[in-house]
Amino acid sequence: MLSYIATKIFGKFESKEEFRKFGMLALIFGLIIAYYWTLRPIKDSVFNAIVGGEHLWLAKILSVFIVVPLIFIYSKLVDTFARHKVFYLLVGVYALATMAFMIALAHPTIGLLNTVPDQGRYLGWAFYCFVETFGSIVIALFWVLVTDMTLPEAAERGFPIIALFGQFGNIVGPFFLNTNRLGLTTSAPIVGLCSLILLAVIFLMWFFVKTTPKSLLTGYHGHAAHGEKIPEPGFFEGIKLIFTNSYLFGVFAIITIYEMIVTVIDYHFKQTAFATFSTEAGVSAFLSEYATLVGVVACICLVLGVSRIQRLLGITASLFMLPVLMIVAIITVKFNPTSLTIALWIMVLAKAINYALNQPTMKQLYIPTSKEARYKSQGWIEMFGGRNSKAAASIFNGYRKTLGVSFFLTTASLLSLGLIAAWFMTAFYVARAYNHAIKNNEVVC
Numbered sequence: 001m002l003s004y005i006a007t008k009i010f011g012k013f014e015s016k017e018e019f020r021k022f023g024m025l026a027l028i029f030g031l032i033i034a035y036y037w038t039l040r041p042i043k044d045s046v047f048n049a050i051v052g053g054e055h056l057w058l059a060k061i062l063s064v065f066i067v068v069p070l071i072f073i074y075s076k077l078v079d080t081f082a083r084h085k086v087f088y089l090l091v092g093v094y095a096l097a098t099m100a101f102m103i104a105l106a107h108p109t110i111g112l113l114n115t116v117p118d119q120g121r122y123l124g125w126a127f128y129c130f131v132e133t134f135g136s137i138v139i140a141l142f143w144v145l146v147t148d149m150t151l152p153e154a155a156e157r158g159f160p161i162i163a164l165f166g167q168f169g170n171i172v173g174p175f176f177l178n179t180n181r182l183g184l185t186t187s188a189p190i191v192g193l194c195s196l197i198l199l200a201v202i203f204l205m206w207f208f209v210k211t212t213p214k215s216l217l218t219g220y221h222g223h224a225a226h227g228e229k230i231p232e233p234g235f236f237e238g239i240k241l242i243f244t245n246s247y248l249f250g251v252f253a254i255i256t257i258y259e260m261i262v263t264v265i266d267y268h269f270k271q272t273a274f275a276t277f278s279t280e281a282g283v284s285a286f287l288s289e290y291a292t293l294v295g296v297v298a299c300i301c302l303v304l305g306v307s308r309i310q311r312l313l314g315i316t317a318s319l320f321m322l323p324v325l326m327i328v329a330i331i332t333v334k335f336n337p338t339s340l341t342i343a344l345w346i347m348v349l350a351k352a353i354n355y356a357l358n359q360p361t362m363k364q365l366y367i368p369t370s371k372e373a374r375y376k377s378q379g380w381i382e383m384f385g386g387r388n389s390k391a392a393a394s395i396f397n398g399y400r401k402t403l404g405v406s407f408f409l410t411t412a413s414l415l416s417l418g419l420i421a422a423w424f425m426t427a428f429y430v431a432r433a434y435n436h437a438i439k440n441n442e443v444v445c
Contacts, residue, residue, distance in 0.1 A: 017213055022158035024208045025146055026165035028201055032142060033166040034173030035197040036135055037295070039098075041174060041287030042187045043131040044270055046105065049280035050124030052117040054401070057267060059125060060394035063132040064387045070133055071380070074141070083145050084209050088202055090141065094134055095198035101127055102192035112186035112280055136387060143363050144378060149217045152367050152438055159360040164303070167355060170295030173197075174288035179281040187284045241377045245445045250430040251365050252381045254319070256389040257423045258358075261326055261416045262350055263393035265333060267400070268409070269343040276340055290344055297352035315434055318361040319427035323420045325353055334413045337405050365430060368437035368444045 047059060077086045105111045110123050117124075150158060175181070177190045184190070209217075242248045270287075277283045329346045336342040366378055396415075400408045437444035 018154065018158070021208075021212055022161050024204070024212070025158070026162045028204050028208065029142060029162050030165035030169035030172075031197050031201045031204070032139060032169070034169035035194050035201075036131075036139065036173075037170045037291045038173035038177045038190065038194055038197075038288070039131045040135070041291050042190060042284050043128045044287055045280045045284035046112065046187060047124045047128045048117070048274050048283055049112055049115065050117055050121045051119055053271060053274035055119055056270060057394040057397040057400075059128045060132075060263065060397075061391045062125065063129045064391040066129045067133050067136050067387045070137060074137055083141075083148065084205060087138075087141055087145060087205055090138055091198050091202050091205075094138060095195045095202070097130060098195035098198065099192060101130065102188055102195070105186070105188035105191055112188055115280075132387075140378065147363055147366050150367070152364070155364050155367060159363060163356060163360045164299060167295045167298040167352075170355070171292050171299065172295075174291035174295075178285055178288045180285040185281055187280065239377075239380045241445070242380060245377075247430060247433050247445045248369070248377050248381070250426045250433075251362065252377075253426045254423060254430065255362065255381060255386060257419045257426075258322065258326070258354070259386050259389040260393040261330070261419060262347075262354075263390045264397060264412045264416070265329060265343070265350065266347060267394070267397040268333065268337075268405075269340075269347050271400070272338070272340045272343055290348065293344075293348045294351045294355070297348055298356040301352060301356040314431070315361060315364070316428060316431035318357055319431055320424065322350075322353055322358045323423045323427070325349060327417065327420055330413050330416045334409050337409050365434055368434065368442065370443055370445065 044053075044056070047053070047056060051059075074086075074090070077089065081089075104123055105127070106113075108114065110121070114121075146159075146162065147155075177193060179185075179187055179190070182190070242252050273283060273286055277286055329350055332342060333346055369377075396412070403411065433444055436442070
């Protein structure tokens, strides 16, 4: 029954084993996203309560300096061990660290029971950066594993299912693990529960690798993702590849432009929310509801067949949809600067379309690339590139109070529209190169 429904929505699967493969990966990804999207709103409410929301832009910049050495460690691990073993290790470390943060946040002096925010309370900075790095490292590593074991034609069927379960996780996590729904006065207990989710992720990935046929773990380049470690190029070759290859630089540019624009809108949204709610639990509950809405809208998009845009109209149309939406978002926020409701729905739509359509499409762009591009450049693009673009936008966000909200949004709108023009041109070039490579069964770079 489930296979029949999935076939109607996403296309026909070659076998029951292929359907099971993507079903298992989807479940794992759903739990990863449930963890991430439960803690993602909490990190903002915790930071606002412990440090002060006016410093949020600076925390974004700090996350860049935190993630760079982590990328180095990640790359060394990928160079040394099989991918799934690196996954076990990193997820295990995050599970233990999450439990440690729960204990610290529940502390009466350094934790959330101390309701006096101060820039010198380092727990807020540490927790914010911790959650930020999870999105850059573990989620990126998961997709590296998936793209390494998937053929292009299978990706068109399977990736939207994985994205759909990610949105289920996006809904279930923040919906049930919500301070208002659980009757909590702080978010500390929720942080502890999240560590249990990661333990389940480790077990399911181990079970998946052990029970999936080897033929279904073989990707575009003909080697199994769970096999022996294949030597990779040096750490800095990834960034070298990005800036010497136009295709990879195009992928980098698309992700960078999106992150810069959405970071500005998101900062405006968060500051409006901080000004509306007076307690950490109140901010946490509201932002958790926002996270749930993102998942609901993304699921609706996937179920109604947003993924069919690529199958029917091609990858170019898929890459064009998000920048069109961002133009509408920028203009709407510009003319409604004080409305929390409008800012909320703009962010919901921008995130939902990104997760439901743009991200699965962007992951596919790595399929016709070499191992060097996927394991090195993809890490730099999605970890450092995403962080760096957020940091650049956050520097601009730091002037919001000085410039005034109205002038700030006017300047942001003009800059964003210019970036979107470059986004369209880059997306057109990347889509054309991808289509040519797949048609001729070539490696694009």
